[in-house]
Amino acid sequence: MKISSAFAHRTIRAAVLIAFVFFIVRISQSDALSYYVAPRMELWVKGLAFGLYVLAMHQLYLAVRDVLSNKKTAAITCTCSSHSHDQWKPSVIIMYAALIVPLVLAFFIPDAVLGSQMAAKKGLNLTPSGILLHSNSGDAAPNLIPNHKLQLDSGPSFPFNEYTRPYAKQAADMYNQPLISINDDIYIESLTSMDLYQEQFIGKKVQISGYVYRLDSMNKNQFAVGRFAMRCCVADSVPLAILVGTDTPEQWQNDMYVVVLGTIEKRNFDGKSVLAIDAKSIDTQKVPTNPYVYGNPYFGD
Incomplete structure (x- = not known):
């Protein structure tokens, strides 16, 4: 896998994590967080948003570092031949889709009370x-x-x-x-x-x-x-x-x-x-x- 591929994966991961953070911030500011979790869980959800933000920044740091250093990551230097390093195989795409599709729906479907x-x-x-x-x-x-x-x-x-x-x-x-x-x-x-x-x-x-x-x-x-x-x-x-x-x-x-x-x-x-x-x-x-x-x-x- 080339540096450009590693950069793409880490950028996608960072974007997904930041999207989750934005969603939590949006529903918190609009007082819609109570539509999703009980009050005693709200602090945990807000703490989760902070943790996701830290992980997103870490992924961006790794992506930029790989580009600037023009070196392969440790995972890429694996010399074993028992498995493929094709990072765009179907299972990876399905994993991204499982995260991105719910996010898109969450942003475009209005917050509503169970009726x-x-x-x-x-x-x-x-x-x-x-x-x-x-x-x-x-x-x-x-x-x-x-x-x-x-x-x-x-x-x-x-x-x-x-x-x-x-x-x-x-x-x-x-x-x-x-x-x-x-x-x-x-x-x-x-x-x-x-x-x-x-x-x-x-x-x-x-x-x-x-x-x-x-x-x-x-x-x-x-x-x-x-x-x-x-x-x-x-x-x-x-x-x-x-x-x-x-x-x-x-x-x-x-x-x-x-x-x-x-x-x-x-x-x-x-x-x-x-x-x-x-x-x-x-x-x-x-x-x-x-x-x-x-x-x-x-x-x-």
């Missing part, structure tokens, strides 16, 4: 407590059986085990509220607590805001209100929602951001027992700055 179409493809999670129990399914079965309970002075009890203790406390706190308000900072934990103790919350008043989602299996008077819950990045996001029943479903189109006020009841949906809201009022609301919700890092402390 109802993706929610329908992923499937709405109307029973979030199932995730809680499934995440501990590898432990011994007796650990999943409630062996304690939190008894309210004038109200129901909330059985719990070592895994569900914080959810029992959250459920008890929510039950004591005249109007249960599902806030963004504890959105996931609130819906999980309500689902875990469905019977206790029947008849309680609740207010929740979120995007309108629909599934083909819903009847004409139903839709779901919820948000995409993100753990680390957009790839692991899950549409977390609660079923809503209303007499005016045609007014509320998919992906509208609404606030629903109503009474909690229990319904059977797709063979599962799920909570639903018998809506008393539905209003549009300004879309939040951050469209996704995240696990509360202080929950259970």
Whole structure:
């Protein structure tokens, strides 16, 4: 391989790395980074951009050094005959294409929030407590059986085990509220607590805001209100929602951001027992700055 070929490869690598850096900088400056990663990952992504920039500068340095010194690189001086040094073989071209094509798409496709179409493809999670129990399914079965309970002075009890203790406390706190308000900072934990103790919350008043989602299996008077819950990045996001029943479903189109006020009841949906809201009022609301919700890092402390 000649110096010109080595220069071309290193220049391409540097260009690809710099393009990744520019993309991260662009979405950071436009406040679109939250569309891709959770807040706790943003610092890592920005640090990655710095690391990629250093690598890009190193590739440019090597490219210029080879041209100025007019010498072959150490890799080229290999004297073995067991393999080819043809650096433009198909596997290398495919490798470049695998990096360049996503970059081109990332720059030309507008940043967008995951919406109802993706929610329908992923499937709405109307029973979030199932995730809680499934995440501990590898432990011994007796650990999943409630062996304690939190008894309210004038109200129901909330059985719990070592895994569900914080959810029992959250459920008890929510039950004591005249109007249960599902806030963004504890959105996931609130819906999980309500689902875990469905019977206790029947008849309680609740207010929740979120995007309108629909599934083909819903009847004409139903839709779901919820948000995409993100753990680390957009790839692991899950549409977390609660079923809503209303007499005016045609007014509320998919992906509208609404606030629903109503009474909690229990319904059977797709063979599962799920909570639903018998809506008393539905209003549009300004879309939040951050469209996704995240696990509360202080929950259970």
